[in-house]
Amino acid sequence: MIEFKVTGDYIPMIQLLKATGLVSTGGEAQIVVDEGEVKHNGEVDYRKRLKVKKGDVVEFRGNKIKVI
Secondary structure (H helix, E strand, O other): OEEEOOOOOEEEHHHHHHHOOOOOOHHHHHHHHHOOOEEEOOEEOOOOOOEEEOOOEEEEOOEEEEEO
């Protein structure tokens, strides 16, 4: 599991995917979210600008990101 420390209240979903290195570009992040490849707290979520906050868990291609 990847632990990602968020500065501030939240990080947008596409920025989180880029910051953790799971995608290489913002465009790629938008595509994988649009295609339903990303789960937020166990549910598929299609919102690219979803505010991911401390305590949330994001899953993508077998990787889990816990936001701390």
